[in-house]
Amino acid sequence: MHLQGAYGNVPYTVKQYRTNSGISAVANTCTRMETLSSQRPTMLDVAALAGVGLTTVSRVVNGKRGVSETTAARVRAAIEQLDYRHDVQASSLRRLDRKTATIGLVLEDVANPFMSALHRAVEDSARERGMLVFAGSCDEDGGREREFIGALRARRVDGMIVVPAAPDHSYLLPELRVGTPVVFVDRPPRFLDADSVTADDRGGTFMAVSHLVAGGHARIAYLGADQGIATAEERFRGYRDGLAAHGLDVDPTIVRLGLRSIEDAERAAAELLADGRRPTALLSGQNYFTVGAYRALREHDVLRRVALVGFDDFPLAELLDPPVTVVAHDPVELGLAAARLLFRRLDGDRSPSERIVCPVHLVPRGSGETPPKTG
Amino acid sequence: MHLQGAYGNVPYTVKQYRTNSGISAVANTCTRMETLSSQRPTMLDVAALAGVGLTTVSRVVNGKRGVSETTAARVRAAIEQLDYRHDVQASSLRRLDRKTATIGLVLEDVANPFMSALHRAVEDSARERGMLVFAGSCDEDGGREREFIGALRARRVDGMIVVPAAPDHSYLLPELRVGTPVVFVDRPPRFLDADSVTADDRGGTFMAVSHLVAGGHARIAYLGADQGIATAEERFRGYRDGLAAHGLDVDPTIVRLGLRSIEDAERAAAELLADGRRPTALLSGQNYFTVGAYRALREHDVLRRVALVGFDDFPLAELLDPPVTVVAHDPVELGLAAARLLFRRLDGDRSPSERIVCPVHLVPRGSGETPPKTG
C-alpha cells in the first residue's frame, strides 16, 4: 500500500485523497504544471485512491477475474468518486487485438429516409455490442467516399459498412488484408471481393413493369439515376428485361437517366407529360424521383390518369391521395443483415465473402393501379 | 542515418526496404512474432523507407514547417508506397491539446427526419474542419442518454451536441469543467448552465392558436408529448397562453398529453373525433403526432371539416391533400447554429453560456385554413 511519496519509480506531484475509511493516498502524475482540477483522472488516480496497483484497476475496469470482491468494490468506489472514465483510445493502443469498439458507416446521405433507417438498424446492432458508429454522407461522390473512409482508417475503426459511391473499391484491399472487415450494403463493391448485402434491384423493376403491363399499360416511362451507380444500372436492366419479357420495346424518348434530385425528376416527368404521345405510366427508380414524379403528375392534374410506381418505399407514401404504389425493400432488413455479417467477421469468421440478396415486395396502393388512358 | 541494427536504443527486428535512391533502411519494431505482412505500417516504417527520422515524418504528416521540400516529397512517397495511415488515437494521446477531431451528436433518433436533417447539418459543419461525428439515438430515454454520453466520454470526443432526454444534466458538469464543450440543441439543458440552441416553441403554438382563432375556431384540441420533455412543456404553454390571450378556456377533455408515437396520436385523435362535442380544430405538438392526426381525420372522413395545424414541418407535408399547415423551425438552421457555437468553444471562447432561440414560421398550406363546422 502506498501512502505517500512516489508510485513505482515514477515521480509524482503529491495529491491527497481522503477515503471513507480515513486512508489517504497519492495520485496523478503531473510533469507539466497545470491546475490539477482541470485534469481528467487516470487509472493511476483511481489506483492511488483505492490503495491498489494500476493493474488491479485495469482488471476491474475490463471485468477480468483475478480480483477479490472487496478490492473490486474499493476500486469501483474510487472510480465513482473521481468520475473516472476509461480511455478506450489509449486502451486500444496497447491491447493485443487493437479493437476500438467503433465501426464506420458510409452512407449516401444520413438525411435520406432510406439511409437513416438503415443507419438506425446498424446503430441498434452496434449498441448491443457496446460499439459506437461513425456515420457520414458521400452524396454519390467517390472522392468523398475515399476521404471519409480515410478518416475512418485514421481512427482505427474495427470494421465498416459501406453504401458504395466510388467506381472502384480495390483501394480497400490493404484494409481488408490488415484484418478490417468491410461489408457493402445496398450496392455491391466494384473490383473487390468482399461481403455485400443488396436488394433484388433488377427483380424489383421487372416486377413493377409486369404489374403495369398486367394493368393494361404498354407505354411505360422510366426515371433513373446515373448508370454508373450499380443499383441504378440493375434497376434499369429490370425495366428493359421486363418490357422485353412482355414483348414490348424500349422507347428511348420516354427514358430519363442520370437524374440526381427531386427537382430533376419533377422536370423530367413534366417534360414527358407535356408531350403529345405521353406515357400512360411512370416507373421511378428511386424514392426521391418518385416524389418528383408525383409532384409533376399533380401539377399536370393527371394523378389518376397516368399511373405511377416507385422503387423504394418512403414515409407517408400511403397517406398521399392516391397513395403511391411502390416496390419496397426494407432498409432495416438490409442494415441488420449487414451488421450481422460484419460482427461475424469481427468474431473471426474467415470464410469466403458472401453476397446476400434481400427480396423486394410490390406494395399496390393505388397510384400504380390506374388503368391506361390516352390523351 | 541508420542503415542497420537498432533505432535509438530500442531493439528491432531488421526489415529491409529499398528506396528509389538505392538506400536501404531499417524498420518496424516487432516484439510479438506475427506475420509482418498483416501489420499496419507505422511512422517508423515510413521513416525507415524514406531514410529520415521519425520526427520528420511526424512533421510532414501534420503539415508543420521545418522540412525541406525534397525531404517532404520523399516522405510522402514512402507514405504512398506503404499505404500508411496516421493513427489519430495515438496522436491525440501524446499531443498537448488531446484533440481527437471527433465530436458526439446525441439525438432522439437518427431516423427521425427532423433529427437526421439536423445530423446532416452538423456533419457538414464538422467535415469543413476535418472532424468526424459519432451520432446516436436515445429515444427520449434519459438512461440511454447517459450511457451513450459515457461512451462518447470514453472516446474522448472534443465536444458534444446534445438533444437532451434526461431530466437532469448536472452529471455533465465534470465534463464541462475538464474543458469539453457541450451545446444543447432543440431543448435547453436542465440543472446545468450550458450553451443551447432552441426554437421558439411557446411562440410557435401561440401563433398556431391565434391563426386558428382568426379562422373562426374556438374549440381547439391539443395533442402533445410527455410534459417532462422541455419542448413539449413549452409548446403546451403556448397553446394555453394562446387560448387565454383570446379569452378562451382550456377544455381538459380535448387535451391529450403524454403521446409517444404516430399510433398514440392517431388513437387520441380518433377518440376526439368520435365524441359528440368534437373539436373544430386539432393542434399537434410534433411531426409524428401530426401524421397520426392526419390519418385519423382521413379515417373519419373529416379532412376538410376539421382543421389541423402541426408543429414541425415534415417531408411531403405539402404533397398531401389537403396539404398540412405547420409551424416550422428549420433543423438545418438549428444544427448549423449549434455547430458554430461548439466550434467557437473549441477555438477557445470562454464567454458566458449562450441561449440562442431560432424563430418559427407559420406555413399555411390548407389543412389549417379549414373553417369551423359543427357536427
Add this chain to the structure above:
DNA sequence: ATGAAAGCGCTAACAT
C-alpha cells in the same frame, strides 16, 4: 490475488 515494468504509435521538448 496483486504489482512492476515494458511498450503500443505517436508528439513535443530539447538537442544539434
Add this chain to the structure above:
DNA sequence: ATGTTAGCGCTTTCAT
C-alpha cells in the same frame, strides 16, 4: 532542417 528522447494512459507479461 533534422534527430533523440521522454512519456501520453493504458494492457500485457512476468513476477511474487
